[in-house]
Amino acid sequence: MPKRNIIWILLAFFFMPHMTAAVHKGKKEVVLSEPTLRDKVKGAWAGQTLGCSYGGPTEFKFLGTIIQDYIPIPWDKHMVKKWYDTFPGLYDDVYVDLTFVEVFERCGLDAPVDSFAAAFRRAEYPLWHANQVARYNLLQGMKAPQSGYWKNNPHAHCIDFQIEADFAGIMSPGMPNQAAEICDRVGHIMSYGEGWYGGVYVAAMYSLAYVSNDVEYIVKEALKVIPEESDFHKCMSDVIRWHRKYPNDWKRTWFELQNKWSEEISCPEGIHNSFNIGTKINGAYILLGLLYGQGDFTKTIDISTRAGQDSDCNPASAAGILGTMIGYSNIPEYWKEALHEVEDIPFSNTDISLNKAYDMTYRHACDMLRKHGNVKAGNDFIIRRENIRPVALEVAFENLKVSDKLTIEKSIDDVNPFSFEGTGLVVKGYVAGGLPADYTAEMEVYIDGKFYETTALPQELNHRKCELFFCYDRPAGQHTVTFKWKNPVPNGKIWITEIIIYTTK
Known part of the structure; x- marks a missing residue:
């Protein structure tokens, strides 16, 4: 041996x-x-x-x-x-x-x-x-x-x-x-x-x-x-x-x-x-x-x-x-x-x-x-025995702070255009109106008059988007946000419940 x-x-x-x-x-x-x-x-x-x-x-x-x-x-x-x-x-x-x-x-x-x-x-x-x-x-x-x-x-x-x-x-x-x-x-x-x-x-x-x-x-x-x-x-x-x-x-x-x-x-x-x-x-x-x-x-x-x-x-x-x-x-x-x-x-x-x-x-x-x-x-x-190595440093939400949290409870048509001062925001809400599970709402977002993105909002629970919209990378200052529902259906509404506004520290 x-x-x-x-x-x-x-x-x-x-x-x-x-x-x-x-x-x-x-x-x-x-x-x-x-x-x-x-x-x-x-x-x-x-x-x-x-x-x-x-x-x-x-x-x-x-x-x-x-x-x-x-x-x-x-x-x-x-x-x-x-x-x-x-x-x-x-x-x-x-x-x-x-x-x-x-x-x-x-x-x-x-x-x-x-x-x-x-x-x-x-x-x-x-x-x-x-x-x-x-x-x-x-x-x-x-x-x-x-x-x-x-x-x-x-x-x-x-x-x-x-x-x-x-x-x-x-x-x-x-x-x-x-x-x-x-x-x-x-x-x-x-x-x-x-x-x-x-x-x-x-x-x-x-x-x-x-x-x-x-x-x-x-x-x-x-x-x-x-x-x-x-x-x-x-x-x-x-x-x-x-x-x-x-x-x-x-x-x-x-x-x-x-x-x-x-x-x-x-x-x-x-x-x-x-x-x-x-x-x-x-x-x-x-x-x-x-x-x-x-x-x-x-x-x-x-x-x-x-x-x-x-x-x-x-x-x-x-x-x-x-x-x-x-x-x-x-x-x-x-x-x-x-x-x-x-x-x-x-x-x-x-x-x-x-x-x-x-x-x-x-x-x-x-x-x-x-x-x-x-x-x-x-x-x-x-x-x-292994000599443990630290993983890479990752920093998220750096230098951000919450400057305001607003309770809205209105449809997107009732808040357009929405103004905020800061560097970003998260918009909470949902699509309502007894819509079929296979329906996906499409919502365009414009910031300061310029197209930002089209976001899909599926009705299927396991495919849902948790928030209507979010962004964190705007330059500090005053901004306006406008929402447009591209494929509206009768009796349907896109409701905004809360808006969280971020600014830099």
Whole structure:
């Protein structure tokens, strides 16, 4: 037997065949047996599904406030099946992930951006915010990554990619740089800047959860993948710092976050109100659960939920990361029993169930380990530690501030021409009048008397445009906007509900 193989086998014996200690104390390799790898893959998907289910009853019902301890959050062994039956759209955290998992299954590990974008464009499951705008952009002929770029997507900083980047980390055991590369291909379909960073960070935490049993190490080490200059990095660093300062009081850290990081300037739904679907604040709530949960599955899932806002997605990410670290076999039966009656049921508008996801992602993880030079000795993978590289700096909505938010509630004919002072605006509204689902209104927009664009406004819910119009790139000053309906129909109206005006700082 070659000397090199003997050395690897001895290493495998030394490090144990199952989960090893954390890699952060000078270790260059970690050994992961095939059964342990499979158990961790299952723990990742199971944790994500359980977290999403637990937070379902409270999603966006507690805005800018904590869900206090005396408020019960219902749970029993039939809760997951109930959501499958009554509101399958709750699992957008999972079914969007699985769209991209299926592309890897079909096209291989080197699948190009266009393959992911085409699969996402064809999907007919419910979507919201950055995901829905990206799907609209793709359906209108725009290519990725322009579909997620902030000037084409007002929701580019929303949570969307953060909640669906799990797959990139689950298939990249101990390889956060490779997880980030996958995020680059997929995440820019719908996100940019902070919205993309949230997904990259979550994927890196999943990746490191395979090779470390230390939550604090996972949270801090994974943050190296995010540029330090970014606000996202600064916000996550604050959570880590406040956790050290208030180690037994997650609510104090929550209040510090609310005071410093709760302002929303991008997502039109969150302007001048308590609703916040931004990646920073919700990503911080993932860390609240992980750090203050101290490796306890129940505490982790409960704290991330009780932080509020997107209170199904945040515990889904936290529980998925922790589920990867401890493995499916160590998730308490109190939680796990709720999965037994759904593990063979496909998620909404997919043919992939949890059991199928376990198998597919396990194969992808094995393929990724082999592709990137991680040696296998018998039934054990010897995973080499990576020096984490930060991804590129991306800045969106730079130097913009909201100068006004106007409630209109008028048809476009009643507001023409509309005047504003600033550098851009977002116009919210809808097409009304009992129109058929296959009808698409076409609206021309003129700025300062010059044609700017024709925008399509489909009636089909899954093809809709979330806002009537937006632009951010006008020179500072006074402007007029005129709207013209090109293909009007009897009894139809294009209603404007709100106008958000931006100026430079």
